[in-house]
Amino acid sequence: MTDLRFDTYREEVIGRANVADSDELVDFYRDLESQSAAALWTIANKIEPWEPASSSVPIVWNYERLKPHVLRALGLVTPEQAGRRVVYLSNPGRPDVAAAVGWLYTGIQVMGPGECASSHRHSASALRFIMEGSGAFTNVDGHKMTLGANDFVLTPNGTWHEHGVSEEGSVCLWQDGLDIPLMNALDANFYEVHPELNQAISFPIDDSTATWGNPALRPAGETWSKRYSPLLKYEWAPTYEALQRYARVTDGSPYDGVHMEYVNPYTGEAPMMTMGASMQMLRPGEHTKAHREVGSFVYQCAKGSGYSIVNGKKLEWKERDIFVVPSWMWHEHVNGSASEDACLFSFNDLPVMRALGLYRAEGMLDNDGHQPIIEG
Numbered sequence: 001m002t003d004l005r006f007d008t009y010r011e012e013v014i015g016r017a018n019v020a021d022s023d024e025l026v027d028f029y030r031d032l033e034s035q036s037a038a039a040l041w042t043i044a045n046k047i048e049p050w051e052p053a054s055s056s057v058p059i060v061w062n063y064e065r066l067k068p069h070v071l072r073a074l075g076l077v078t079p080e081q082a083g084r085r086v087v088y089l090s091n092p093g094r095p096d097v098a099a100a101v102g103w104l105y106t107g108i109q110v111m112g113p114g115e116c117a118s119s120h121r122h123s124a125s126a127l128r129f130i131m132e133g134s135g136a137f138t139n140v141d142g143h144k145m146t147l148g149a150n151d152f153v154l155t156p157n158g159t160w161h162e163h164g165v166s167e168e169g170s171v172c173l174w175q176d177g178l179d180i181p182l183m184n185a186l187d188a189n190f191y192e193v194h195p196e197l198n199q200a201i202s203f204p205i206d207d208s209t210a211t212w213g214n215p216a217l218r219p220a221g222e223t224w225s226k227r228y229s230p231l232l233k234y235e236w237a238p239t240y241e242a243l244q245r246y247a248r249v250t251d252g253s254p255y256d257g258v259h260m261e262y263v264n265p266y267t268g269e270a271p272m273m274t275m276g277a278s279m280q281m282l283r284p285g286e287h288t289k290a291h292r293e294v295g296s297f298v299y300q301c302a303k304g305s306g307y308s309i310v311n312g313k314k315l316e317w318k319e320r321d322i323f324v325v326p327s328w329m330w331h332e333h334v335n336g337s338a339s340e341d342a343c344l345f346s347f348n349d350l351p352v353m354r355a356l357g358l359y360r361a362e363g364m365l366d367n368d369g370h371q372p373i374i375e376g
Contacts, residue, residue, distance in 0.1 A: 009045040017041040052294060054326035055093040056101045058310035063131075063320035070108050070173060079117040085110055086176060089322065094181075101324035102296030103182035104275075104349060109163070110173050111136070116164030119194035125228075125272045126161075126178045128153040129300055129345055131320055135169015138162070140232050142202025145209070147174070150236030150302050152262060152279075152345065156228035156272050160199050175300055175322065177347045179274045208232040212265050215242075229264035229271040236302075240343065243281040247341075255291040255363060257282040257333070270351040277347040282306065282335035289369030290332040293361040295350045297325040304342025306335045312374035330364060330371050 006029050007021045019025070019041050032038050070087045079085050088107030089100045100106040109128075111117070113135065129152055130136060136147040140154070140161045147153060155161040165172050183189035204210075211219055212231035215238065224230045243258050252258040259280040262271055270276040279302070282288070290309070299308075305318035311329040325331045335342040353359040363369060 006039075006042045009043060011045050017044040052328035054102060054296070054328065056091045056099070056296065056324065056326035057093045058313045058315060058324065058326065058329065059091060060315040060317055060321055060323035061089050063318075063322070066108065067173070067320075070110050071171070074110060074112055074171070079111065079115050083120075084117055084176075091324065093326075097181040097184065099181040100298055100322075101326050102349060103179065103185060104296050104298055104347070105176075105178045105180045106298050106322065107176045108173055109176050110171065111163065111165045112171050113165050113169045114167045116198065117162055118197045119160050119162035119199045120192060121158055121160045121194075122183075122191045123157050123189045124178045124180045124183045125157040125274050126155040126176060127272070127275060127277060127347055128155070128163075129175040129177070129302075129347075131173045131175060131300075133165070133170045133172030135166035136172040136174065137164055137166065139199060139201060142200060143208050143232055144201045144203075144205045145233045146206060147172075147233070148236065150239075150345070152234040152236075152239075152277060154229060154232045154271055156226075157274075159228075160194055162194075162198060177275065177298060179349065182274065182349070182352070206233070209235065213238070218265060224266040227273055229266070231265050231271070234262050234271075239279055240281075240303075243279060243343070247281060247283065252283075254289045254369070255332070256280045257286055257288055272351070273355075274349065274352050275347055276350045277345070280333075280344050280346070282333055282342045282344070284340060285335055285338045287334045287370075288332050290330045290364040290371050291361055292328050292330045292364075293350075294327055294359050295348050295353045296327050297331075297346050297348045299323050299325070299344050299346045302343040302345045304335060304337055304340055306333065306337070306342050308333045309371050309373060312371050314373050332370060 010018045012018055029039060073085050077085060086107040086109045091100050098105060130147045130149050132149055138145050138153055141159045208231055242260060247258045257280050261278045264271050300322045301317045301319050307314055307316040308331055310325050310331045315323045317323055
């Protein structure tokens with residue numbers, strides 16, 4: 001026998017592919033290769049795993065260590081040269097698709113006072129979570145918004161958008177989140193630059209929040225037909241207040257603490273078709289139980305400090321650190337403070353999983369719902 005590589009994935013389980021190589025079979029496989037074809041049973045167990053087996057790995061990016069490198073880009077490239085001056089976060093298991101986890105991309109964008117990136121649009125949906133600085137703004141299809149720390153901002157697919165910082169502002173940094181890897185995997189990604197490079201402001205500044213950002217109130221007579229939220233900016237102050245109010249009347253989720261999802265105020269659904277987002281608060285000293293979900297998650301610590309355990313790996317985080325939880329991996333969260341709450345912003349691909357009927361979740365039953373920490 002000259003080659004044993006074709007039976008690498010065989011399993012001695014009834015109902016699974018279990019074909020051992022032979023000289024005759026290897027000749028058959030090579031004949032198929034000459035026709036750009038192959039025998040399914042040689043890879044069936046690989047491409048149809050018993051359960052999701054993400055190639056993404058749990059990882060945390062420390063903001064304090066990363067920030068000097070992001071700021072260095074200010075003196076190296078202009079927004080005009082770069083298109084977007086971003087340092088993206090690359091998961092060691094997904095470098096081929098520039099993903100932070102699964103099919104989700106994230107990066108940290110930096111802009112200085114007086115700078116404005118050119119307006120563009122693309123098939124990918126995008127979101128921003130503001131990290132620090134003053135004077136930042138974005139313009140989405142003529143809706144200009146002022147941005148502050150911990151604000152969550154939408155730039156839905158197909159919308160013209162540009163970002164900048166006012167002359168009176170300071171250096172600003174924010175996290176970008178996009179479904180670029182998914183759009184590329186579907187061969188569905190388009191990109192356009194605005195013909196005038198910058199778009200006009202067509203509405204009063206912050207009109208989206210003034211119209212749609214009021215608690216449990218919808219403006220009478222207003223309608224909305226687009227497939228994304230009419231509320232384009234979800235401000236931090238009312239979000240944190242909502243978490244605090246909810247915390248007074250609930251025990252919260254055993255898996256996520258006091259957990260609230262950002263929604264489209266017109267429909268109650270996710271803000272965009274392919275990405276969802278949420279904010280969760282962990283009470284002082286809280287240690288959630290482990291669970292796993294079909295879906296990928298990118299987290300940023302918005303307040304406080306603590307750690308998460310993802311498939312046995314301990315990821316320590318503090319304010320502005322970013323970490324990921326790959327699909328179908330056990331995860332639990334711990335607030336490291338005995339006196340202060342901690343808040344975690346996250347975005348995910350759950351709208352896709354739910355729309356396709358693929359979402360499922362389960363809690364860990366062993367060891368009172370907690371994972372052992374794997375050292376190293």
